[in-house]
Amino acid sequence: MAPTLSTALDLHFPIPQTHTKRRIFFTRRKRTIYCNSTKPPQNPPFTKTPSLSEQLRPLSTTTLPDKDQARLLSKPKSTWVNPTKPKRSVISLQRQTRSPYAHNPKVGELKLFAKKLSDCSEDAFLTVLDEIPLEPTLENALLILNSLKPWQKTHLFFTWLKTKNLFPMETIFYNVTMKSLRFGRQFELIEELANEMVSNEIPLDNITYSTIITCAKRCNLFDKAVEWFERMYRTGLMPDEVTYSAILDVYAKLGKVEEVVSLYERGVASGWRPDPIAFSVLAKMYGEAGDYDGIRYVLEEMKSLGVRPNLVVYNTLLEAMGKAGKPGLARSLFQELLDSGLTPNEKTLTSLAKIYGKARWAKDALELWEEMKSKKWPMDFILYNTLLTMCADIGLVEEAEHLFMDMKQSRHCRPDSWSYTAMLKIYGSGGNVSKAVEIFEEMSEVGVELNVMGATCLIQCLGKAGRIDELVRVFSVSVQQGIKPDDRLCGCLLSVVSRCENKADVDKVLACLQQANPRLVAFVNSIADEEYCLDNVKEEFKGIISDTKDDARRPFCNCLIDICRNKNLHERAHDLLYLGTLYGLYPGLHNKTANEWCMDVRSLSVGAAQTALEEWMGTLAKTVNREEALPELFSAQTGTGTHKFSQGLSNSFASHLKKLAAPFRQSEEKAGCFVATREDLVPWLRSRIPSPAVSVSV
C-alpha cells in the first residue's frame, strides 16, 4: 500500500517544532480560521485523500520527540541549541537549475521545420517528418520538440523519437512534452509518461513534478496533484519553491486553509523566503474565503519578511479585499500600489471598478474613471463591461452611455451580452422603459442574445410601468430563445403580480409564472383561497422556500406579503411575515439595546415593512399591557435606498406611520430613520388597545 504523506514526511522530513513568534502567530491564525470559516469553499472538488491536517495530526500531537529532540535527550550535556535555527527542511532552498544548452546554429532552419510540422494535418505528419532537413540529434530534436504545437504534434514527435531510438531519452524531453500536453489538459497522457519514466528509471525532477501537479490542478484532479506531491516526497526528492507553491495552490483551491498555512509555516521554518507568487496564492485563498483576517495576515507576513508586493499580488489582494467586503481598504491598497510606482493593469482596474460598483461608491467610481482616462491606463473588454456594470450598480446613466458608445466604436471591444445586459439594467432600474425597450430591440437587430439577467431587468421595468402585454411578449421571446427562468426572474414576476392593479393583468403575469414555477402560482392561489388556514400553507411555504435559491427567498416572501396586503388580507400577510421569520428570511429585523429598540426594515418590501411595523406595535402593546420594562427610545430604519433609483420605502413607511398616527418622527440626524420616545409611544399604544384585545392592525 502506498504510504501517506505523513509517513513520507516522517521518513524524510520531521515536522519542525518551532516555538518562535511565527509559531504563535500561526496558532492565532488557526483560531481565526475556526471562527471565520462560515463560508465553505464553493463547490469544493472531491478528494478521496485524507486532508493533510488529518494526516499531520498524529504527528503534531504525538509526544514522540523528533530526531533533534531525541538527540538532545540522549546527550544531556549539549547545553545550548539555537532555537531559531531551522530544523529539518521540507523545502529545498535552491531552485532547480536548468541545464545550459549550447546555442544551436541551425535554430532558424529547425524552427521553420517545426512550424511545418505544427501546421500539417496529423495524417501528413509522418510524411512531413521524412523531409527533416537535419540529423535528429539530441540538440536538434529538443529544439523541434520545444517548438511544436498543439500538444498532439508534440506527442507524435516524442513517440517517433522514442521508436527511432537515436539516443537515450533524458528527463528534459519528458518535461518539454509534458508541458505541451498540459496546454491540452491531457493529464492521462502526462501520467502515462510519468509512469514510463519511473519504469525506465529516468529521474523525475522538480520540473517534472511541478508540471504534473499543475496539470492535475488545471484539470481539477486535485487528488492526483496531492498524490504526485506525496510520491515526490516518498522518492526522497525535495520540492523547490516552484513545486512547493504549486502544491500550496492545490490545497488553496481545495479550500484547505489549515493545510496551506501549515505547509507555508513549515516552509518558512525551513528557511524559505516566500516570493510574491506564494503570497499571491495565500491572498487568493483568503479572498475566496472572504477572510479579512487572513488577508491581513498575508500583508503582515510580507511586511515582516520584507517582500514587496508586485502587481499580481496587489491585484489578488484587491480582489480579496472586495470579496471580504472592505472597499475602503481596497481603495487604500490601490493608493499604495500607485505610491509604490506600479502602473495598474486591466485586472487591477476591473477589481476596483467591481468593488466601487458593489459598494455604490459613486464618487470614487467617477474619480477612478477620470483617472483612467487622463492617465491612459490600459482597457480591455472585461474592464469595459465591468465599468458598465459598475455604472449600472450606481446608476451612472450618462457615463454608461459614454462607455457603451466607446465600445460600439472600438474594434476589439464590441458590446456583447454582458454590455447589453448592463444597459438594460441601467435603463430598467432607472425607469426609462422606452430606452430599455430600445436596447432590447437593438439586441435582436445586432444578433446579441438576451440572457436571463437582461430579461429580468426588462421584465421588471415593463412591470413597474404597467406595460403588461409587452412584458408577456418579452417573457415569451426569452423562453423561445432558450432562457431558463431562474428564481430571480420568478421573484421579479411575482413582484409584478403584487403591483398589478387589475385581475386581467394579474392573470397574464401568473400565466408566465406558471411556465416557470407552477408551484409558486399554486401557492399564490392558496393564500387567497377561502379555505386558507395557516397550518395548511405552512408546509408548502417551507417546501417552496427550501427549493428556492438563497438570494431569492426573501424577495419571494416580501412579494407574497405584498400580494396579501393588496387583497386586503392583512392577517395572512402577518402569517407570512411570521413564516418568513420562522424560516430565517428576516435575520436582524429587531435589535435591542438597553436604551433603544430598533427595527430594521431595509430589506423588506413596502407591504412587508408595513406588516412588520404593525406586528411590532402589537408586540409592544402587549408589553405595555403586561407593564413590562421598555427602553427610552424606539427606532425604525428604512434606509434611504443606497441606489438612487430605489428610494420609496422610506416615503411609504412615513405615510403608513401617518395613517396609524404613530408618534414616530423622521430623525434629523439620520435619513431613513424614524424615532419615537417611550414617553410618546406608550400613551399611543395604550390608546390603541381596546382592552383586553391587543391587535393594532389597521
Place this chain on the structure above:
DNA sequence: GTAGGGTTAG
C-alpha cells in the same frame, strides 16, 4: 507556448 508556480465579469 523560453523544460516548472500566482491575478480580471452577475
